[in-house]
Amino acid sequence: KRKFEPGTQRFELHKKAQASLNAGLDLKLVVQLPPGEDLHDWVAVHVVDFFNRVNLIYGTINDCCTEKSCPVMSGGPKYEYRWQDEKYRKPTALSAPQYMNLLMDWIEVQINNEDLFPTNIGTPFPKNFLQVVKKILSRLFRVFVHVYIHHFDRIAQMGSEAHVNTCYKHFYYFVKEFSLIDTKELEPLKEMTSRMCH
Amino acid sequence: QIQTSPVPVRKGGKDEEKRESRIKSYSPFAFKFYMEQHVENVIKTYQQKINRRLQLEQEMAKAGLSEAEQEQMRKILYQKESNYNRLKRAKMDKSMFVKIKTLGIGAFGEVCLACKVDTNALYAMKTLRKKDVLSRNQVAHVKAERDILAEADNEWVVKLYYSFQDRDSLYFVMDYIPGGDMMSLLIRMEVFPENLARFYVAELTLAIESVHKMGFIHRDIKPDNILIDLDGHIKLTDFGLCTGFRWTHNSKYYQKGSHIRQDSMEPSDLWDDVSNCRCGDRLKTLEQRAKKQHQRCLAHSLVGTPNYIAPEVLLRKGYTQLCDWWSVGVILFEMLVGQPPFLAPSPTETQLKVINWENTLHIPSQVKLSPEASDLITKLCCSAEERLGRNGADDIKAHPFFDSIDFSTDCRRQPAPYIPKISHPTDTSNFDPVEEDSPWNDTSEDNTRAWDPQAPSSGKHTEHAFYEFTFRRFFDDNGYPFR
Numbered sequence: 001k002r003k004f005e006p007g008t009q010r011f012e013l014h015k016k017a018q019a020s021l022n023a024g025l026d027l028k029l030v031v032q033l034p035p036g037e038d039l040h041d042w043v044a045v046h047v048v049d050f051f052n053r054v055n056l057i058y059g060t061i062n063d064c065c066t067e068k069s070c071p072v073m074s075g076g077p078k079y080e081y082r083w084q085d086e087k088y089r090k091p092t093a094l095s096a097p098q099y100m101n102l103l104m105d106w107i108e109v110q111i112n113n114e115d116l117f118p119t120n121i122g123t124p125f126p127k128n129f130l131q132v133v134k135k136i137l138s139r140l141f142r143v144f145v146h147v148y149i150h151h152f153d154r155i156a157q158m159g160s161e162a163h164v165n166t167c168y169k170h171f172y173y174f175v176k177e178f179s180l181i182d183t184k185e186l187e188p189l190k191e192m193t194s195r196m197c198h
Numbered sequence: 199q200i201q202t203s204p205v206p207v208r209k210g211g212k213d214e215e216k217r218e219s220r221i222k223s224y225s226p227f228a229f230k231f232y233m234e235q236h237v238e239n240v241i242k243t244y245q246q247k248i249n250r251r252l253q254l255e256q257e258m259a260k261a262g263l264s265e266a267e268q269e270q271m272r273k274i275l276y277q278k279e280s281n282y283n284r285l286k287r288a289k290m291d292k293s294m295f296v297k298i299k300t301l302g303i304g305a306f307g308e309v310c311l312a313c314k315v316d317t318n319a320l321y322a323m324k325t326l327r328k329k330d331v332l333s334r335n336q337v338a339h340v341k342a343e344r345d346i347l348a349e350a351d352n353e354w355v356v357k358l359y360y361s362f363q364d365r366d367s368l369y370f371v372m373d374y375i376p377g378g379d380m381m382s383l384l385i386r387m388e389v390f391p392e393n394l395a396r397f398y399v400a401e402l403t404l405a406i407e408s409v410h411k412m413g414f415i416h417r418d419i420k421p422d423n424i425l426i427d428l429d430g431h432i433k434l435t436d437f438g439l440c441t442g443f444r445w446t447h448n449s450k451y452y453q454k455g456s457h458i459r460q461d462s463m464e465p466s467d468l469w470d471d472v473s474n475c476r477c478g479d480r481l482k483t484l485e486q487r488a489k490k491q492h493q494r495c496l497a498h499s500l501v502g503t504p505n506y507i508a509p510e511v512l513l514r515k516g517y518t519q520l521c522d523w524w525s526v527g528v529i530l531f532e533m534l535v536g537q538p539p540f541l542a543p544s545p546t547e548t549q550l551k552v553i554n555w556e557n558t559l560h561i562p563s564q565v566k567l568s569p570e571a572s573d574l575i576t577k578l579c580c581s582a583e584e585r586l587g588r589n590g591a592d593d594i595k596a597h598p599f600f601d602s603i604d605f606s607t608d609c610r611r612q613p614a615p616y617i618p619k620i621s622h623p624t625d626t627s628n629f630d631p632v633e634e635d636s637p638w639n640d641t642s643e644d645n646t647r648a649w650d651p652q653a654p655s656s657g658k659h660t661e662h663a664f665y666e667f668t669f670r671r672f673f674d675d676n677g678y679p680f681r
């Protein structure tokens with residue numbers, strides 16, 4: 001299902017662009033905190049970036065992630081995620097699209113909160129910053145879980161496996177580097193991760 | 199196994215029930231496009247960081263600093279890096295700037311003198327309307343412009359400090375170059391004495407050489423794009439048509455479907471559309487002057503004037519860096535003769551004259567040019583195979599016209615023959631006055647909020663065109679441009 005005919009300029013460009021996804025890039029190295037730099041600022045800029053990218057990933061498959069197809073937010077038969085917040089006081093089973101909406105919404109509020117993610121030079125990060133970041137990243141990880149387990153066919157059909165994989169690797173190396181997600185939470189994609197990320 | 203989300207802290211007040219979905223759909227094409235660019239940028243950012251560290255070490259070694267001093271310098275750099283990381287998250291929007299005056303109008307927007315509210319620093323701010331950029335198929339060009347301005351750490355090129363966008367517009371915030379552009383100076387002086395022309399063309403040669411060394415071809419060198427700085431030295435701007443031969447600079451990447459439209463640089467009837475001409479009553483002034491001003495309006499309509507563009511570019515024969523040296527020949531001619539060599543009533547006729555240069559290029563005999571000047575013009579305005587510059591800029595520097603120029607010293611550090619008069623920091627008298635009916639004054643809707651095309655609250659499919667547009671210069675001296 002090649003989009004562009006080989007030999008055409010479009011195809012050449014496409015090939016070149018694809019290559020940049022793998023070319024000599026050691027994502028593991030790239031996520032390390034450069035010596036002397038502030039850890040919180042380093043983490044913050046990554047969190048915002050990952051949020052944007054994961055949101056984009058979900059945005060490409062959300063047409064087939066519906067109340068009907070995914071009545072519960074899950075990662076395969078073994079994992080089911082429940083939502084809890086001020087409105088849903090008890091952990092509540094929601095459909096995947098509902099859950100995703102609440103999740104993205106919630107993260108957006110967090111990262112735009114100046115008290116949590118200050119953008120003025122000199123304003124310190126709050127004491128609980130890394131705590132909040134862990135929550136954000138754990139929730140973002142669930143998007144990967146759901147997309148990989150339930151919607152990978154769609155990703156493949158669009159020809160964007162390499163793109164999603166690269167994003168996942170980057171994300172994974174990052175959370176590992178700074179121990180930002182519990183091993184337990186990483187469980188659902190453990191096997192895939194061990195194949196993909198060395 | 200059931201996992202429960204941690205309890206989120208929601209800020210009170212907002213009624214989330216009425217909120218509609220934040221998740222928007224994106225086309226796979228847009229997603230892939232964004233990801234590919236993003237990965238490129240991740241690598242680039244990483245390498246730039248390493249380079250800054252290396253550079254610091256090298257400079258410290260040269261300066262022979264003590265170990266304690268070195269440690270101090272490193273600390274400063276690392277702090278700057280951390281601040282930079284933070285500022286990358288800060289959203290910018292046009293409310294952070296106050297417009298002082300319009301400096302020039304282009305095909306897609308305008309350039310104005312603006313003041314950054316928090317620091318009071320002055321900048322030139324270029325605004326492009328997205329819908330025009332998209333409808334005229336100029337996305338690749340805008341991208342190229344952003345890239346070259348963002349990458350250039352080069353005294354010959356106007357520095358870009360920030361680029362950002364809101365729903366309707368793209369913004370470039372760059373150095374304000376107060377001496378006006380070469381076109382304004384030409385309009386005022388009509389012809390340049392040979393000495394002045396020599397100085398400018400020598401600097402232009404060095405400037406173009408530096409652009410070529412960065413791997414770009416400008417393609418659109420013209421007097422409007424040559425600015426004169428505080429000290430009388432030149433800087434290049436407007437890289438809208440410049441190309442670095444990157445995939446993101448290829449127009450074909452920004453079109454849907456399989457119809458591939460022409461590159462706007464290709465000869466087209468667009469040049470005949472003079473509806474953008476803003477001359478109005480200015481045509482009534484002195485004929486020579488009026489002609490030039492009218493020409494200037496033509497230059498600003500749609501894709502610019504073909505007056506300075508090399509024939510091989512117009513003929514779509516494939517072109518190289520040599521095409522920029524052709525433009526230098528045309529500019530030298532215009533400076534010494536008082537009008538460009540292929541002047542014609544319409545862009546199409548100009549185009550024909552350029553293509554037919556062998557018969558149309560005449561240096562009028564009543565204009566007294568030195569033999570060296572005439573010789574240089576004819577060696578630049580000729581077929582690419584014979585053009586000076588085939589072995590690089592040194593070809594041109596070695597021409598007898600430049601015998602009195604010492605290229606071995608840093609030209610920018612030498613005094614310039616003409617120093618623009620600038621009586622106060624916001625003096626814009628070196629720019630031709632323009633009418634003020636700009637997109638800035640159009641604030642009918644709240645569409646100017648800082649805005650990320652891939653952020654969830656937006657999501658038109660064509661928006662992938664402007665992904666990864668936002669930029670912030672590392673060395674911006676905490677909000678002050680370097681002087």
Ligand SMILES: Nc1ncnc2c1ncn2[C@@H]1O[C@H](COP(=O)(O)OP(=O)(O)OP(=O)(O)O)[C@@H](O)[C@H]1O
Nearest residue numbers: 301302304305309322373374375379422435436498
């Ligand atoms: N950095 C700057 N400092 C001062 N003036 C500037 C600066 N950049 C541009 N200008 C002024 O604005 C005019 C238009 O700028 P520019 O050519 O970049 O705009 P444009 O919309 O791309 O125009 P064009 O139609 O020529 O492509 C210039 O001729 C110059 O007079």
